[in-house]
Amino acid sequence: MSRIQSSPAALRGSVGALGGFAIVTLLTFVGLMAITFFIGRVIPIDPVLSVVGDRATQEQYDAARVAMGLDRPLAVQFLAYVGDVFQGNLGHSVSTNRPVAEDLARVFPATLEMATLGIIIGVGMGVPLGVWAAARQGTWIDHLIRVFALLGYSVPAFWLGLVGLVVFYAGLGWVSGPGRVDIFYEGVVEPRSGLMLVDSALAGDWDVFWNALDHLILPATILGFFSLAYIARMTRSFMLDQLGQEYITTARVKGVAEWRVIWTHGFRPIRVPLITVIGLSYAALLEGSVMIETVFSWPGIGNYLTVALLNADMNAVLGATLVIGAVFILINKLSDVLYRMLDPRSR
Amino acid sequence: MTTMTDWLLDDSPTSRVQASLGRGYRMIRLLMRNPLAVIGAVILLTLIFAAVFAPWIAPHSPLGQNLSQRLLPPSSTHWMGTDELGRDIFSRVIYGARITLMIVALVAVIAAPLGLLIGAVSGYFGGWTDKVLMGVTDVFLSMPKLILALAFVAALGPGIENAIIAIAITSWPAYARIARAETLTFRNAEFISAMRLLGASHARIITGHVLPLCTSSMIVRVTLDMAGIILTAAGLGFLGLGAQPPLPEWGAMISRGRAFILDQWWVATMPGFAIIVVSLGFCFLGDGLRDVLDPKQGGKS
Numbered sequence: 001m002s003r004i005q006s007s008p009a010a011l012r013g014s015v016g017a018l019g020g021f022a023i024v025t026l027l028t029f030v031g032l033m034a035i036t037f038f039i040g041r042v043i044p045i046d047p048v049l050s051v052v053g054d055r056a057t058q059e060q061y062d063a064a065r066v067a068m069g070l071d072r073p074l075a076v077q078f079l080a081y082v083g084d085v086f087q088g089n090l091g092h093s094v095s096t097n098r099p100v101a102e103d104l105a106r107v108f109p110a111t112l113e114m115a116t117l118g119i120i121i122g123v124g125m126g127v128p129l130g131v132w133a134a135a136r137q138g139t140w141i142d143h144l145i146r147v148f149a150l151l152g153y154s155v156p157a158f159w160l161g162l163v164g165l166v167v168f169y170a171g172l173g174w175v176s177g178p179g180r181v182d183i184f185y186e187g188v189v190e191p192r193s194g195l196m197l198v199d200s201a202l203a204g205d206w207d208v209f210w211n212a213l214d215h216l217i218l219p220a221t222i223l224g225f226f227s228l229a230y231i232a233r234m235t236r237s238f239m240l241d242q243l244g245q246e247y248i249t250t251a252r253v254k255g256v257a258e259w260r261v262i263w264t265h266g267f268r269p270i271r272v273p274l275i276t277v278i279g280l281s282y283a284a285l286l287e288g289s290v291m292i293e294t295v296f297s298w299p300g301i302g303n304y305l306t307v308a309l310l311n312a313d314m315n316a317v318l319g320a321t322l323v324i325g326a327v328f329i330l331i332n333k334l335s336d337v338l339y340r341m342l343d344p345r346s347r
Numbered sequence: 348m349t350t351m352t353d354w355l356l357d358d359s360p361t362s363r364v365q366a367s368l369g370r371g372y373r374m375i376r377l378l379m380r381n382p383l384a385v386i387g388a389v390i391l392l393t394l395i396f397a398a399v400f401a402p403w404i405a406p407h408s409p410l411g412q413n414l415s416q417r418l419l420p421p422s423s424t425h426w427m428g429t430d431e432l433g434r435d436i437f438s439r440v441i442y443g444a445r446i447t448l449m450i451v452a453l454v455a456v457i458a459a460p461l462g463l464l465i466g467a468v469s470g471y472f473g474g475w476t477d478k479v480l481m482g483v484t485d486v487f488l489s490m491p492k493l494i495l496a497l498a499f500v501a502a503l504g505p506g507i508e509n510a511i512i513a514i515a516i517t518s519w520p521a522y523a524r525i526a527r528a529e530t531l532t533f534r535n536a537e538f539i540s541a542m543r544l545l546g547a548s549h550a551r552i553i554t555g556h557v558l559p560l561c562t563s564s565m566i567v568r569v570t571l572d573m574a575g576i577i578l579t580a581a582g583l584g585f586l587g588l589g590a591q592p593p594l595p596e597w598g599a600m601i602s603r604g605r606a607f608i609l610d611q612w613w614v615a616t617m618p619g620f621a622i623i624v625v626s627l628g629f630c631f632l633g634d635g636l637r638d639v640l641d642p643k644q645g646g647k648s
Contacts, residue, residue, distance in 0.1 A: 027482070027486075028485070028486055028489050031482075031483070031486030031487075032486065032490060034486075035486070035487075035490065035495070036498065039498050039499060039501075039502045040502065150627060150630045150631070150634075151623070151627070153574045153575070153626065153630050154574050154578075154622075154623050154626030154627040154630055155619075155622075155623050155626075156578050156581050156582065156585070156598070156601070156619060156622050156623075157578075157582075158582060158585050158598075158601065159601055159615070159616070159619035159622065159623075162601070162605060162608050162615055162616075162619075163616060163619070165608065166608055166609065166612055166616075170609045283491070284491070286491070287491035287492075287493050287494055288493075290493060290494065290497070291493075291582055291585070294585075294586065295605075305494070305497065306497075306586055309497060309500075309501050309586065309588065310586075310587065312501070314501065314502070317497075317498055317501045318498065320494075321494050321495070321497070321498040324491055324494050325490050325491060325494060325495075328489070328490065328491045328494075329489045329490070332489050333489075
């Protein structure tokens with residue numbers, strides 16, 4: 001890998017790819033803001049009324065209308081909105097009575113922590129399962145893995161979360177219940193990164209660490225199951241492509257051991273496309289965490305979003321949508337550009 | 348019967364009807380060889396049957412409350428138990444099939460033709476039309492679907508109609524991409540040039556010759572997407588943004604059962620099984636259809 005990247009032509013190609021990547025990503029962000037702007041300002045019949053309430057006087061209403069800049073043309077309003085977003089101003093939340101940007105910065109690490117452990121579980125189980133299914137194509141193992149993976153497309157995340165709570169928390173007592181830590185561990189560790197596991201490890205407070213892991217493991221595993229489904233399916237498909245190639249037959253004819261044929265000859269070439277798949281799944285997990293967080297009362301961005309939805313707190317809804325969308329786009333594009341830089345054929 | 352199959356499988360059909368019927372017959376025969384696809388088809392037929400004949404199948408009324416029969420466990424009279432208002436859960440699940448079927452049908456009817464048209468126009472004309480349309484499509488495609496649907500419902504207000512609109516808005520871009528890719532493979536084909544030489548208008552070429560060729564890959568994709576659409580709709584229902592009570596929507600039913608999950612597990616779990624079975628049915632059928640209609644992709648994943 002390092003040999004390939006050190007050539008100057010490859011490096012230039014990467015720089016060009018990065019430039020194009022930046023432009024496309026920026027345009028996509030503007031598109032995302034256009035959508036959230038449209039949702040927030042154009043769809044509601046009267047955005048002012050949703051802010052001042054229906055008991056406001058005409059003067060209050062007009063003042064709010066001017067303060068929100070709604071008397072200006074739509075294009076000017078959009079530019080002002082984009083300017084606000086780039087300055088990190090996402091408006092004020094009605095339900096928490098704080099700036100939305102501040103709220104989001106506080107809740108985001110919790111989601112990140114859960115999604116990260118989720119993708120680790122998903123990759124750790126999905127890739128071997130996919131390779132296994134491909135190596136045993138057409139056998140009952142292959143069918144079993146296929147059905148298991150299809151279940152990941154068919155089971156509602158919130159339902160699996162509830163069933164998981166009933167079985168593993170209430171029934172077997174293997175894990176802790178909803179929330180990030182038990183109530184008496186709340187606020188023991190000073191938040192530095194916002195990631196409970198990292199913070200408690202840094203502070204050397206292992207009681208909190210294990211308690212946090214106990215709370216995290218069930219929702220993260222359930223979340224990981226959904227990425228497992230996609231990763232296993234894609235791994236199997238990539239592997240079958242490789243195993244059908246002539247050089248694999250050559251290797252087999254030469255008498256190379258079957259595990260080496262599969263892992264060295266078959267698996268190595270698919271690592272690059274798998275990066276894209278893993279990137280996409282990671283982004284999807286951030287989104288999928290909305291449902292899981294609601295079920296597990298996990299104080300992350302998904303929970304924040306659903307609470308805001310139920311309170312009709314539009315600024316918070318749009319802010320959360322914007323942040324999740326932006327992270328989603330960023331991970332998507334990054335895995336795309338990584339693929340192009342690592343795949344020798346695209347140079 | 349033999350003459351019928353002979354007529355269907357005739358290698359030199361004498362009419363267009365015979366040719367297309369024959370093709371359909373061959374496809375169904377191929378599909379029947381795939382056991383998972385057959386299971387999927389049976390599940391879907393059961394769903395449709397349950398939705399159409401709900402009043403005759405359901406042993407109790409889906410809305411009738413009976414407070415003396417609250418939260419009963421599954422038994423021979425109440426196969427899936429009763430909920431917190433004494434309503435029979437099995438009957439509600441059966442009636443819920445109507446709502447699920449309505450949601451998937453309406454989303455398919457709105458999103459698929461929209462995506463098909465945008466993709467076909469984009470691929471057929473190329474140039475700036477293509478750049479602009481695909482630019483918009485890509486923006487929508489790179490957005491998280493569920494979050495976008497949530498935000499749309501938040502602005503439109505909760506309710507089943509708005510949930511359907513929101514899901515449709517977030518589903519069309521994938522279809523546009525497929526239709527465009529498909530169109531690009533034959534936009535310079537001779538039969539298109541021939542139509543142009545004959546003086547056919549762009550609209551006629553697109554509707555009469557481009558769109559029909561995109562439909563088979565579209566059917567595959569829509570079937571495969573159905574599971575996701577059902578899950579999104581159920582998720583919106585679970586969050587209280589989709590179908591509103593007392594409608595027996597499966598996601599909303601799970602949401603109601605959440606309060607009793609530790610003691611009366613059946614209230615929340617039973618509707619979940621319905622969602623899983625129906626989604627799996629669409630997945631199985633979609634996989635089977637892809638193997639038959641889209642052999643390029645078939646058998647790999």
